[in-house]
Structure formats: structure tokens, C-alpha cells
Amino acid sequence: MANAIKPFKIAVPDSEIEALKAKLAVSTFPKEVSFSSNWDYGVPLEDVKRLAHYWRDGFDWRAQEAKLNEVPQFTTTISVDGFEDLEVHFVHQKSKRAESVPLLFSHGWPGSFLECLKILPLLTDGDSDGPSFHVVAPSLPNFGFSQGSSKPGFGIPQYAEVLHKLMLQLGYDQYVTQGGDWGYIITRLIGAKYPSHCLASHLNFIRANAPTLAKHPILYLQSLLAPYTAKEKAGLVRTNWFQKEGYGYNFEQSTKPSTIGFALNDSPVALLAWIYEKLHDWTDNYPWTDDEILTWVSVYQFSTAGPAASARIYYEAVHSSHEEVRQSFEYNSKVKLGLSYFPMDIIVLPRVYGRTLGPVVFEVEHEDGGHFAAHERPNVFAGDLKKMFGKGGGAYDITRKLCQKH
Template identity: 50%
Template sequence: MTETPFKISIPDEKIALLRQKLELTTFPDELEDSGWEYGVPLSDVQRLVARWANGYDWKKHESQLNSELPQFTRDIDAEGHGTLSIHYVHKKSEIAAALPLLFIHGWPGSFLEARKLLPLVTKGSDNFPAFHFVAMSIPGYGFSQSPRTKGFDLAQYAEVANKLMLALGYTEYVTQGGDWGFPITCRIAQIYGGKHSKAWHTNMPIGEAPKSTTEPSLTEKEKAGLERTSWFHRFGGGYLRQQSTQPQTLGYSLSDSPAGLLAWIYEKLVNWSDSYQWEDDEVLTWLSIYWFSRGGPTASLRIYFEAGNHSLGAAFSVPEPRPTIPLGLSQFPKDILVYPKNWTREMGNVVFDADHESGGHFAAYERPEYLADDLRKMFGKGGPAFGVVSGHSGYA
């Protein structure tokens, strides 16, 4: 399992083909004054397609990513599924005793979600800890190889992640993740907790209504959170059914039409964030990672089918036996699932619980300073998970 330095380098012919496809886009019509009610407005997609085809400079952004993010690949064996080439970002802090931190992204994200968080957490001081930072492109995403066989479930994602950290020399580490990062880090905590995984943190806490008949009254903020959750289930969750039941069918469209891929993901970037001002080139870089990904856009969908055996309720829940290692929660009001605290505190051994006034689903990207501060409070001196990793206090 030798580490190989990696630089993103998309061939010119692939960039030319993308532009050709964009130039040939056929757009649908649109109802008058429909706004975002029916989906992404036509004018937004037309503007982004035009920019992607003429004006957007992928090579410039590719160079920026390569200079900002130290990237590598390494072959990892997944039991029963062969060997996969895994892409990851790895930045060691200048503080030798920094805590090893594994960051797991979700959909429709990628390793890009860690772009703003990395420079914050790798720095330390007398007042807060530093982290050795690893952001893995989960199999089928970004420049990680896709599973080639059926049945690649959450246990396999956890296995690959744990083996990556061990290969990097981190026999003990902590994890952070939202979206798919939540169930993957949860399985890591369940399977490898105590021995290798020493604590976990999620920015998408999951909850179930307590069975007690003496449930405490909800605060106004908690009521707003349940309203947000209800909105998602009614108006934002259609993609879940398609991706978890017939991902291959959808994949033909996303893999052949860059405009279709753009609309499919751009809708989530806007609707799932908290008034984040997405710049056009920022969106197109996000989309380009999917378009140019090693396995193609379809590969990113299959985790929905495999995980939880077609039951996303099972995938996005804490399995039994529940992990006993320390758990930290950070909640953001415009996430897609926002539950009351007395629900989320049943997830496990909750030792840290932060509730923010702003932010959405892409916390590491929208509010990286909030997430970095939560990790510092959880793992720093005086924090509830200080000293969980032997020999790695986070301080010089």
C-alpha cells in the first residue's frame, strides 16, 4: 500500500468534449413566474451552461486545487471487493502532537468540502489544538476508484477508511463527517471504536422521537428545525427515491448531459445551504469534479442503493450496538434534517453539543470557522474529548 503523490490533470480532449456537449444542450421551456418552485430556474441553468462552455477556465482551478491541497492515492484492499485506488488529501500540522482527524464528505459533495476547513484545523496555538488532516474521497467519488462488485456497503466504506488511516501511521484517530460522512464515521466508531477510532463528530445529527409520553416541550428553534425537516421530506427528497432504487437509470442522464448534472446538483447546493452566495465559477468547479471524476457521475449514486439494503432510514440511523466512544454534535439550522436536542442526544455517548444560528448542509464549506471552533472545543484542553488519542494532545 505505497502512497503515490497525486495531481489533478484532466486531458485537453476531455475538456473539449465537455464544451462540445454544453454547446449542444437542449433546454426545456419554463412556466411563467415559476421561480424555484418547480426546480432550478431556466435562466440559472442557461447562465451556468454558457459560462461552463465559454469563459470558465478549468485549468486555472485545477492548478489552484493542486497548489492548495496535498493529494495522494494509495491502494487499499476491501475484503471481498478487491483492491481500490483511493484518493485523499493529507496535510500534517507543524505540531507533531496534533490529533489525526479523518474527514468524510457526502453527496453532492467531494473532497472539495474540506478545502476551507483544512487550513483552519491544521494550525494550533496555546489556546486550541491542531489536527493532522486527512480527507478521503470515498470510493466512487472524485478521484477514488469505484467499487466493481455489488454489495459495497457502509461496513466496506468504513473498512477502507480505517485501513487508510492505519497505512498513514495513525493507529488512533478521530473522525468528522456530515451527510454520508455521518453513517460512514458511525460505522467506523461502531466497528473500530476504542481500538483505532477514539471519538467521532458529525454536523448532521440524526434523531428519533422519544417513546416517552412525557416529552419536554420544544423550543421555537426546535420547532423551526422540524419544519425544515418536514420541508425536505415533502419537497426536497425526491432524489433519494431515485438514487436508492434505480441509480443506473438516472446515471445515463447525468453521465451524458453536463447540463443535466449541473441542474441536479445545483438545486441541492442552493436549497440545502443557508443563503450562501455561490459564485458561478465556484459551482462549476464543484460540478467539474463530478464530471471529470474517475468513475463518472453514476458511480457516486450507488452508495444510496447499497447502504442500508435499500433502506435509507436504516443507513441514516445509529445501529445497535451503539458506539460508546465520545460523540460530538454540531447542528446548523438550514441543514436538510434538523431534530430537537432530546432526540439527537440519544445517538450515543454525546459529550459535545453545539447549536449554531446560521449554516446549512455543507457546514465545512459554508461555515468552516464554526466547525473548526467546535472541533477545537471538543478536543482542546478542558474539552470533553481532550486526550482521547494517545500521545496526540493537539498541542506543542
């Protein structure tokens, strides 16, 4: 069957590991200058050297691969309108409790399905009196161990179509979503395109426009009358920093993804530096271990479509149909919304902005945490989902509805 669900184990060929080490062995580095360790200029030379040497001589991919393979993974073929069929990789961790909420977790760049691993036991076990979840965490097409499209124009609507069809193939006719980074836009578009299937969304990365008098008169007046809180002002400072000092990668990948793609595909050191910068800058003093960093980067290095493929989502989002993508930023009255704000995310907007997206039934501003919140603060992150969908939570009616079905 074309849409059969097939068990999957990560098994990178020895030849790919040997080729990686061979390239690392002949890597060259910039000459050291007085500011080589200054993060304002980019990734410190000493960090990249240390990580590259460890990647070559000490890092044990096979050990990390074995740990990843402890998580239930699968592939299935998804047909995409106007494009070739794609083999899609995904984690599917079912709760021991049959009456659980189907949750679609969508990553972004430079993330992967790895982001969900720490929250899996927290969500699937469930408290005795709290909600539990069946978690589906795909590798987006062009990422991880999913195939990539060979045709131009594979944009946000196609990502949304793939993820929605995946949930249907798994037997989840109705479900809820969780999204950060590109997962925010993708899951928002799922809610806009398939509102009878996607019943609620939780977001930890909130992109929204300021309320206007024409579209959101009440929120507009609130924005005029209520001053921003200290946290909201700090969030705008953080957002301004990102737009001025941290947005260069976005311009490059949005305009010439193939050009940077040569570096990402051919040079593991370039890939390491390109991704490690974000792991550092976008998190809240998270204590990354070298093994964590290199596992994260290795998923890109050994990805099915190659490291260059992941950059294309930026180009396609900018150059494809804006009409459909625009729906991700508009008010959707049919999908309940939960918003979790983490202060060291890359865009941290005032709460009134987020309320322009839909009926907000859960909202919280956290004291710490950054862009990869599920990885950085798994207990807090999972706690938000449990509160939103638990007894007394704004989406508890959806929990009861879905648990009766599943």
C-alpha cells in the same frame, strides 16, 4: 508495494475538457414558461443557462485545478474484503505541530473532498494553546478521484472499511472522525466496527430516532417533560419540508441509480442542474459564485468512476445488510460524540434525539448555516472541533492521548 502512498495531482486530460465543451455547445433547454424561474418547481432555467454557457465559454478549469493542486493530495491502494482492490484519492494535510490529532473527514453526496478545503488551515495551524489536527479527507470510492467498485453490494460497511484501512495505512492506529451526510453514517459505522481505533466522532448532520422507554428511559422521560425549544420546532419544520419537497432525488437514487446515471453521465447540463439544486436548497443563503458551483460540479464531471457512480451509494445502503448499517443509529458507549446543529440542514432534529447515539461531550445549536457547514461557515465549524478537543472540552482527554502518540 500495493499499499504505497503516492503523491497525486489532478490532471484532467484536454480531451475530456474538449468533450465537455462540445456537449455544452449542443445542449438544448426547456421552453420558457411563466414559472421557469420559480425554485418551487426546481432549478430556474435562467440560472442553468447562465452556468452552462459560462462552463463552456468562460470557466477556467485549469485555473481551478491549479488551486486544488496546492493542497497535498495522494492515492493509495486499499483492499476491500470480497471486492476488488481500489485506488483511493485523499487530501492529507499534516499540521506543523507533530503532536496533533489525526482527523478523518468524510464527505457525502453531492459533496466531495472540496468541503474540507476552507477548514484545513484553521485546523492544521492550531492556536498556540489550542488543539491542532492532521486532516485526512478522502474521496469516497465512486466519488471524485477515487476508483469505483465494479461489483454490486458495495455499501456502507465497505466505505467504512476503506476509510478505516486508509487511516491505518497512514500510520494512524487511533484517530477521530468528522462526518456529514453519508459521512455521518460511514463514520458512525467506523466507530461501531472499530471502537478501539476511532475514539471520538464529531457530526454536523445528525440522524437519530426518538428515544424510547425501553432503550433510553431517561431521555424518553426528558422528551415528555421538556418542551421543544423554538429552534427545535423550526428544525422539525425544516425536516418536514425536506421529506415532503426535497426527497425525490433520494428515492430515484435509492431505487434506480443506473437510470438517472445515464443523464448524469451523458449530459453535463443534467449533472449541473441535479447538483446545483442541492447547493441552493441545502445551504443557508450561501453566496455561491459561478466558479465555486462549476468547480464543485466539475469534480463530478471529471471523476474517475464517472458521475453516475456516486448515485449508487443510495441503492446499496437501502438494499444491503441493514443489520450493520443499523449500528450507525444505535447508542455507542465507546466513542465520544460531538454534535453541531445547523438550522438550514436538511434534517434538524431535537437535541434529545442526538443524545440517543452515544456519550455526547459537545453539543451546540448554531444560529445559521446549512448542510455543507464546513464550506459555508468554516470558522464556526472549525471552532466547534477546537472546542470539543481543546482544553476544557469534552474530548480533551482524547487529544492528550493522541498527541502523545503522534
